[in-house]
Each structure stands twice: as structure tokens, then as C-alpha cells.
Amino acid sequence: EVILAHNSDATVRVIESIDEDADDRSGKVPYTTDFHVIREKLASQSNFLQANLPHQKAGHGPPVFVLKGIHEQPKKVNPSSIAVEAWLAFIHHGIGKLPHHLYAMPPNEVWNVVGVGAEYGICHGSLDGLKPWFFKWYEQNLLQQILARELAFPCFVFDHAEGFMKATKWLAYNCSGHVQESNPTEYRHLHLDPRVFTGAINAARGHLKTVLQRELWGVIEHLYTATCACRKETEFDYQNTLVKLNAWPLERVYQRTAMSTILDRLAKFSFTPATTTCDSRVCQRDFNQVVYKAHDRTSQDFQGLCLDCMRRSRPKNDMTHEDYWRYNYPVNGCWDMGCRFGHGRSTW
Ligand SMILES: [Zn+2]
Ligand SMILES: [Zn+2]
Incomplete structure (x- = not known):
């Protein structure tokens, strides 16, 4: 449960499938996160949310809206909750007040932030608002060499010149055979030209x-x-x-x-x-x-x-x-x- 506003009038629910430990044969279990939001703030940032997020009715509690994949295999792909949180926190509080754990997410979740933004047309498809977040994330996570293959894409879309240069240099020198991009998410359309x-x-x-x-x-x-x-x-x-x-x-x-x-x-x-x-x-x-x-x-x-x-x-x-x-x-x-x-x- 994440409270983004105490006077919230809608709840965005994300039901994620979390990978269990490898030795557990049961596979995935669903994991639910509720974000308490102000409808108008979201609706003004996305045509999809404007059209789909329900209004609170008089005498009722805030309505619950389950966020599902819409473009990419709608029934299978559920959005990642931390990626959704990055957008919702940004929309409610602005870039300067993002919670600390958003700067500690692994690189695949950075891809998910891009994927979630594109999927629901948040900020009308622009990543510019979150650019300072990515730059700080990059600083705090220092480019780990093993991750260079996954870092080139976020560095490119967030326009991080130093990170893109380092990641591409590392790949050219350290890959054997033909270099391929590695997309760590279920948003399969995310890749670089x-x-x-x-x-x-x-x-x-x-x-x-x-x-x-x-x-x-x-x-x-x-x-x-x-x-x-x-x-x-x-x-x-x-x-x-x-x-x-x-x-x-x-x-x-x-x-x-x-x-x-x-x-x-x-x-x-x-x-x-x-x-x-x-x-x-x-x-x-x-x-x-x-x-x-x-x-x-x-x-x-x-x-x-x-x-x-x-x-x-x-x-x-x-x-x-x-x-x-x-x-x-x-x-x-x-x-x-x-x-x-x-x-x-x-x-x-
Ligand atoms: Zn140059
Ligand atoms: Zn000789």
C-alpha cells in the first residue's frame, strides 16, 4: 500500500507476478500493491488514465482500478509495481521528492519504467520529466560492467551521454562474437534501432x-x-x-x-x-x-x-x-x- 495523497479519491491496484526462488516449483505468486492517488492528477497526464480511471461516487469509497497490460499480451503482462510507483510518485510529488528506494531499483526495473510510461502514455509519452531521476539513479548505481548490455537502452532514452558511451565501449571490447541487445523485461518492443x-x-x-x-x-x-x-x-x-x-x-x-x-x-x-x-x-x-x-x-x-x-x-x-x-x-x-x-x- 502506497499513499500518495491523504485526500485520495482513487486506488490504482497493481497485481504483479513475483518470481519465487528457483527451488520452488510452484512458479509465480501474485503480489498486490495499492496506490492511493488523486484521480485528476493522473488523468491530466495520460489519455488512457483519463478514459479508464473511474470517478469516485458520492457516498462511496475511492474506486479501485486494476492496472493491466494493454498493448503487450494484455492478459499476461502485468506492470511492475516499482515502475508504476516511479511515475505516480513523480506525478504527485514532483521530481525532487521521490522516495529513496526508487534510486536503488535494478536496471531491469529502469526498463520497466520506460515500458510503463509508453504502455499507458504517461506524461503523454515523454521521459523528460524523469530524466533527473535517471541521472541520479545512474550516479548511485555506478555502471557495473556485467550490466552494460542492459544499460545502453535506458542511457539512450534518458539521453545520458556518459553512460551510453561507457556501456557501448565496454560491449565492443568485452563481447565475443556478434553483440546483441538484451531486454530484461516483458515489454518486448523496447529496443534500440x-x-x-x-x-x-x-x-x-x-x-x-x-x-x-x-x-x-x-x-x-x-x-x-x-x-x-x-x-x-x-x-x-x-x-x-x-x-x-x-x-x-x-x-x-x-x-x-x-x-x-x-x-x-x-x-x-x-x-x-x-x-x-x-x-x-x-x-x-x-x-x-x-x-x-x-x-x-x-x-x-x-x-x-x-x-x-x-x-x-x-x-x-x-x-x-x-x-x-x-x-x-x-x-x-x-x-x-x-x-x-x-x-x-x-x-x-
Ligand atoms: Zn561526440
Ligand atoms: Zn635477418
């Missing part, structure tokens, strides 16, 4: 491989131009060192290994050519320095996706997605002029 999320991150992943391959392969191409007798042994020993670290051939390793793991392996690279008498400059190169530079360039290559840059460079109509991301890839030039979260900073 592939252009701004999975497509962009997978393009970034591909680019990381290109950079690392170019850096590690360049020295081999030099060996092919050498004429000394020891060049073959040097080339074999160099590649063999990479193979033994399980970092080579990159094309194969990268299919099932995250870039962060490959970079960790390369950090252990140590190789000195067997020859000490070769007068070719190629065999005398500092191979450790070559790999160190490759590591450095690859780990600096992608800073995450910047909401401000993305907004400035909307795709033109005749651009394919691929063109768009090539055009927008933050590699060349100064990208972060006017961006809220500077691109050069790496805080992971």
Missing part, C-alpha cells in the same frame, strides 16, 4: 580487429622485403610467439574471443629474434615494441558511441547503414567539440 546500437557496436568490433591485424601484420610484410637468410626464422618465431599466446591468427581467435581478452594475452608478448648478427634492419626491429604499439592503438581505438555526435550527424536518406557508420566512425579528426562527455577520456 540497430543503427544506434548493435549495428554500430558490431561495426566498432570489426574495426578493432582491422586495427590490430594491420599493426601485427605490418612487421611480417617488412620481413618479406628483406633478403637476409635469417628472415624466415625470424618470421616463423614471431608468428609462433603470437600463436602460443593464443592471439594468432587473429581472424580465427576473434570469432570466439573478446578483444579485451586478446589484448590481455598480447600484454604477455615477449620475443627477441634468434639472430644476433643479421645486418638487415628488419630482423633487428624491436618486436616487443611493435606488439606494444599494436596493443596501445587497438585499446585506444574505440571510445564508445557519443549521443551528441550521433545527433549532429543524422543519416542522410540516400546513405546505406554501412555508409552511415563509416561516415560517423570516430576515428579521424576532432569529434568531441561540444560533446557532453569528452571522447579522449578513458575512465574504464
Whole structure:
């Protein structure tokens, strides 16, 4: 029971199905929360509630309105009570007086706040009012790396530039194989346009491989131009060192290994050519320095996706997605002029 106003004239009831402990076979039990509200405050914020929330009749107590899913499998999906509470508390008390526990909800409930707002058209479909709430929630929950996949969506819809950049950077470096979005709610339609999320991150992943391959392969191409007798042994020993670290051939390793793991392996690279008498400059190169530079360039290559840059460079109509991301890839030039979260900073 949540009392949002002592002079309430309506009750919004949320019946939730709560997951029981995994060892309990009985599955889900319903859990009821009653919100005592002022009808007019809700009705003015949502056409759905205006049309459906009953009026109190003279001589009767406040009517009870059971909030059910309407768009998404109406009979199966019930709204989450904490997500409903976030909206109702905001509408009744304003952004400055939200109860503390709304800042401690898990990320999936943040998705539910977005889903509930969209489902019932609260604040006429706008998230702007709750934006300060999300920013504070983000501060207090510090981006946990394991949750990056779930955080990109709320950071995007609440327009949190720093969070979106960190989450997308983390995903590009720490996922193996094709990156997919993970929606932790039953609002299945909530997801990001592939252009701004999975497509962009997978393009970034591909680019990381290109950079690392170019850096590690360049020295081999030099060996092919050498004429000394020891060049073959040097080339074999160099590649063999990479193979033994399980970092080579990159094309194969990268299919099932995250870039962060490959970079960790390369950090252990140590190789000195067997020859000490070769007068070719190629065999005398500092191979450790070559790999160190490759590591450095690859780990600096992608800073995450910047909401401000993305907004400035909307795709033109005749651009394919691929063109768009090539055009927008933050590699060349100064990208972060006017961006809220500077691109050069790496805080992971
Ligand atoms: Zn040589
Ligand atoms: Zn930017």
C-alpha cells in the first residue's frame, strides 16, 4: 500500500507476478500493491488514465482500478509495481521528492519504467520529466560492467551521454562474437534501432580487429622485403610467439574471443629474434615494441558511441547503414567539440 495523497479519491491496484526462488516449483505468486492517488492528477497526464480511471461516487469509497497490460499480451503482462510507483510518485510529488528506494531499483526495473510510461502514455509519452531521476539513479548505481548490455537502452532514452558511451565501449571490447541487445523485461518492443546500437557496436568490433591485424601484420610484410637468410626464422618465431599466446591468427581467435581478452594475452608478448648478427634492419626491429604499439592503438581505438555526435550527424536518406557508420566512425579528426562527455577520456 502506497499513499500518495491523504485526500485520495482513487486506488490504482497493481497485481504483479513475483518470481519465487528457483527451488520452488510452484512458479509465480501474485503480489498486490495499492496506490492511493488523486484521480485528476493522473488523468491530466495520460489519455488512457483519463478514459479508464473511474470517478469516485458520492457516498462511496475511492474506486479501485486494476492496472493491466494493454498493448503487450494484455492478459499476461502485468506492470511492475516499482515502475508504476516511479511515475505516480513523480506525478504527485514532483521530481525532487521521490522516495529513496526508487534510486536503488535494478536496471531491469529502469526498463520497466520506460515500458510503463509508453504502455499507458504517461506524461503523454515523454521521459523528460524523469530524466533527473535517471541521472541520479545512474550516479548511485555506478555502471557495473556485467550490466552494460542492459544499460545502453535506458542511457539512450534518458539521453545520458556518459553512460551510453561507457556501456557501448565496454560491449565492443568485452563481447565475443556478434553483440546483441538484451531486454530484461516483458515489454518486448523496447529496443534500440540497430543503427544506434548493435549495428554500430558490431561495426566498432570489426574495426578493432582491422586495427590490430594491420599493426601485427605490418612487421611480417617488412620481413618479406628483406633478403637476409635469417628472415624466415625470424618470421616463423614471431608468428609462433603470437600463436602460443593464443592471439594468432587473429581472424580465427576473434570469432570466439573478446578483444579485451586478446589484448590481455598480447600484454604477455615477449620475443627477441634468434639472430644476433643479421645486418638487415628488419630482423633487428624491436618486436616487443611493435606488439606494444599494436596493443596501445587497438585499446585506444574505440571510445564508445557519443549521443551528441550521433545527433549532429543524422543519416542522410540516400546513405546505406554501412555508409552511415563509416561516415560517423570516430576515428579521424576532432569529434568531441561540444560533446557532453569528452571522447579522449578513458575512465574504464
Ligand atoms: Zn635477418
Ligand atoms: Zn561526440
